Amino acid sequence: MSATALELPASYLTEENTIGSWLLTRDHKRIAMMFFCSITFFFFIGGIAATLIRLHLLSPAGAFLQPETYNRLFTMHGIVMVWFFLIPSIPATLGNFLLPLMIGARDLAFPRLNLFSWYLFNTSGLLAVYFLFVGGVDTGWTFYTPYSTLFSNGHVIAAAVAVFINGFSTIATALNFVVTTHKLRAPGMTWFRLPLFVWAIYATSIIMLLATPVLAMTLALIALERLMGIGVFDPQLGGDPLLFQHMFWFYSHPAVYIMVLPAMGVVSEIITCFARRPVFGYRGMCYALITIAVIGFFVWGHHMFTSGISLLSAVVFSMMTFIVAVPSAIKVFNWTVTLHNARIQFDAPMLYALGFIGLFTLGGLTGLVLGTLSSDVHLQDTYFVVAHFHFIMVGGTVSAYFGGLHYWWSKITGRHYPEIWGRFAAILMFVGFNLTFLPQFILGYLGMPRRYYTYSTDLQTWNVLSSAGASILAVAYLLPLFYLTWSLIWGRKADDNPWHATGLEWLTASPPPAHNFLRTPRVTEGPYRYDPRDGSYVSQDGVFHA
Amino acid sequence: MDQWVPFWPTNAALSASIVDTINIGEFALIGLILLFVTGMTLVFCVRYRRGSPAPRQPLGSSSWRLEIAWTAATLAAFFVLFVFGANAYLFLYRPPPRTDLEVYIVGKQWMWKVQHPGGQREIDALHVPVDRTVRVVLASEDVIHSFFIPSFRLKHDVVPGQFETFWFRPTRTGEYKLECSEFCGVQHAHMIGTVTVMSAADYARWLSDQGVAESLSQQGAALFRSYGCSGCHDPHATVHAPLLTGLYGRVVQLQDGRAVRADERYIRDCILTPLNQIVAGYPPVMPSFAGQMSEEDLIRIVAYIKSLSAGSSS
Numbered sequence: 001m002s003a004t005a006l007e008l009p010a011s012y013l014t015e016e017n018t019i020g021s022w023l024l025t026r027d028h029k030r031i032a033m034m035f036f037c038s039i040t041f042f043f044f045i046g047g048i049a050a051t052l053i054r055l056h057l058l059s060p061a062g063a064f065l066q067p068e069t070y071n072r073l074f075t076m077h078g079i080v081m082v083w084f085f086l087i088p089s090i091p092a093t094l095g096n097f098l099l100p101l102m103i104g105a106r107d108l109a110f111p112r113l114n115l116f117s118w119y120l121f122n123t124s125g126l127l128a129v130y131f132l133f134v135g136g137v138d139t140g141w142t143f144y145t146p147y148s149t150l151f152s153n154g155h156v157i158a159a160a161v162a163v164f165i166n167g168f169s170t171i172a173t174a175l176n177f178v179v180t181t182h183k184l185r186a187p188g189m190t191w192f193r194l195p196l197f198v199w200a201i202y203a204t205s206i207i208m209l210l211a212t213p214v215l216a217m218t219l220a221l222i223a224l225e226r227l228m229g230i231g232v233f234d235p236q237l238g239g240d241p242l243l244f245q246h247m248f249w250f251y252s253h254p255a256v257y258i259m260v261l262p263a264m265g266v267v268s269e270i271i272t273c274f275a276r277r278p279v280f281g282y283r284g285m286c287y288a289l290i291t292i293a294v295i296g297f298f299v300w301g302h303h304m305f306t307s308g309i310s311l312l313s314a315v316v317f318s319m320m321t322f323i324v325a326v327p328s329a330i331k332v333f334n335w336t337v338t339l340h341n342a343r344i345q346f347d348a349p350m351l352y353a354l355g356f357i358g359l360f361t362l363g364g365l366t367g368l369v370l371g372t373l374s375s376d377v378h379l380q381d382t383y384f385v386v387a388h389f390h391f392i393m394v395g396g397t398v399s400a401y402f403g404g405l406h407y408w409w410s411k412i413t414g415r416h417y418p419e420i421w422g423r424f425a426a427i428l429m430f431v432g433f434n435l436t437f438l439p440q441f442i443l444g445y446l447g448m449p450r451r452y453y454t455y456s457t458d459l460q461t462w463n464v465l466s467s468a469g470a471s472i473l474a475v476a477y478l479l480p481l482f483y484l485t486w487s488l489i490w491g492r493k494a495d496d497n498p499w500h501a502t503g504l505e506w507l508t509a510s511p512p513p514a515h516n517f518l519r520t521p522r523v524t525e526g527p528y529r530y531d532p533r534d535g536s537y538v539s540q541d542g543v544f545h546a
Numbered sequence: 547m548d549q550w551v552p553f554w555p556t557n558a559a560l561s562a563s564i565v566d567t568i569n570i571g572e573f574a575l576i577g578l579i580l581l582f583v584t585g586m587t588l589v590f591c592v593r594y595r596r597g598s599p600a601p602r603q604p605l606g607s608s609s610w611r612l613e614i615a616w617t618a619a620t621l622a623a624f625f626v627l628f629v630f631g632a633n634a635y636l637f638l639y640r641p642p643p644r645t646d647l648e649v650y651i652v653g654k655q656w657m658w659k660v661q662h663p664g665g666q667r668e669i670d671a672l673h674v675p676v677d678r679t680v681r682v683v684l685a686s687e688d689v690i691h692s693f694f695i696p697s698f699r700l701k702h703d704v705v706p707g708q709f710e711t712f713w714f715r716p717t718r719t720g721e722y723k724l725e726c727s728e729f730c731g732v733q734h735a736h737m738i739g740t741v742t743v744m745s746a747a748d749y750a751r752w753l754s755d756q757g758v759a760e761s762l763s764q765q766g767a768a769l770f771r772s773y774g775c776s777g778c779h780d781p782h783a784t785v786h787a788p789l790l791t792g793l794y795g796r797v798v799q800l801q802d803g804r805a806v807r808a809d810e811r812y813i814r815d816c817i818l819t820p821l822n823q824i825v826a827g828y829p830p831v832m833p834s835f836a837g838q839m840s841e842e843d844l845i846r847i848v849a850y851i852k853s854l855s856a857g858s859s860s
Contacts, residue, residue, distance in 0.1 A: 318628055325624060354587065
């Protein structure tokens, strides 16, 4: 072989460097980076809203915001964080980047659709920024009728259109992932050799495809009722306000699993790699993901236990809620037992993953409390609910997102992040998070309703603690922005497989060339063939590494 | 105000005892599970850290026994929680075993308007006697509200377009927070009030101190005439319309074959959407009063119609 044949092609980052080569790229890795920039922007918009809310709640009478402003801020926070950060977070960035690499493909099945999805996302994002600056919306991210259709003075239609368009971005990406997973797996990559991250992204995509259209219908009906007075939800016109809640939660409960299943996938990759042993119960983990995705469609009524739905349906929804918690519990047990007989390294990704297990477990367990019918009668619409879902979405999903970002950072950028800073941020995030949201469980049990811009003086201590935690959390989220950016230029260069991990994504260069692999890998092994006794591993192409 | 930082809300009703009992058990259980998971994680993290001399057994490939065991265990534990919760919920949300007193509450942006059977009215305040079962009829003038008394561990949403009913039985005198827990607009945080639980004697004194001449059903009787209801539903009327005497609580046969119990919700629906429930044997001639009556007037008329049934509490 001549020397030139050994020369590696340029990486996807350096291959072409015009603005146009980025904006018109069909490379899934570049699109993932562009999604990363977009959602980081929205993460900080939503974060600023959260910071202002927590600052305002330092004082029982409210520190500095007008009620109208406060209501618009928590609505903004919800809409931006749910649709413009959490739902695209792991799938559109890490999923987009890694799915083809993990299954040994050159790209996603529909590269142009992938780019189109990014443009749809940004169109909806621009609309969101627009209605933010012209005055915002005050309905809460839930858009409950008849408030949203008849009473709200905010820009409900602009918000609905933004979320509507955003939904099509989700659908396009999900469709792409499903087809890619079915059609583009490398030779030998059977379904039960897929890394759990791929299973998680696949299950998530199925939910996105089935649930998001219902959201689109619901938002369209809201716009029609608000614009033309068609009586779908308005009782004055013969409509039913609860019909809206049924339709909204039929999407929005599965949306919680859209947010958390990818996080479970990320954590499974990290824990096996840093525990240096196969995941405990691989097939059980796959079945659990699919079970959650399916049963997740039959629990939406648990958001409506106090709304006057029939008692029988409430009982059935409660039972389904307990059933959907079982596969989540199995996953937690399996991750924990994966640490048994292991050889554990505590690098930053592992710290995030361990934090995820603790926070997700408490979030899930408090979800059981809310799924218990009699308890929900007291806790529904209080801060207990706020704390519960933040444990899942922030403690769970955001921790895993940051864990994944650190884990694959060297693959994505070709540079190492500074390890000390990574660990420090991970620990700070865990501490700040708990200080922010543990007091909110107590506030909720004491009966503080959500979406109040004032509260009674006896609740101030817990609110101040929560706000103090939020300021720590804000610092912890800003840190990676700085040191990860720093590492792009000054970070130590990474080799192909710095974590000695088994997946196909580690077989190619860091950062990978435009078409991912020089030759398509042949898969002979399942994922996670790590050996805890000596730290050796067998990568998925069957090569043993000491 | 409590000098200590509050940790647990006061318990002032039967419902609070029920909900607390289940919650304490549930918190204990989830505390154990959390302790188990984090404890196991910490022990493994220390014992199997890289560089520790702990022996690593060769990994067995069979994990399904363990997985089936804990799947079954979690299912069983969850089922117990579910049954206790559902059982208590049905008790709390079904009609009470017996009713001592009824109050009618209308939620509107941003206040709670309370009407007592004796005709007494209050805003953002509710006075009730201790150790009596109070049945509440809820209505909303505008958006969805939620009637929430933390010390009773009880809430119920108030959805516009229908009556909602629920009940409570206070067990401790005192003043407790009343809150709206469903976001309802700019002043949502100020849709708050006070529930005052009083001894029977204090309550009777409070009722008489309000200086009210007409009871709720008497006010309803006047409206019944002024809206023209009596023109058809009066025993002496010439129009063939159902008599309302003894209607409340009875099972009514409808034209379409359904049989419904005539509760507040039914009576309200008959006034607002009469053509949806034509009584068997009567012509569909009643006009709709939708949009013409306020929720409070509806409540008065319903109270009057209820008073036409012997043995009704109002």
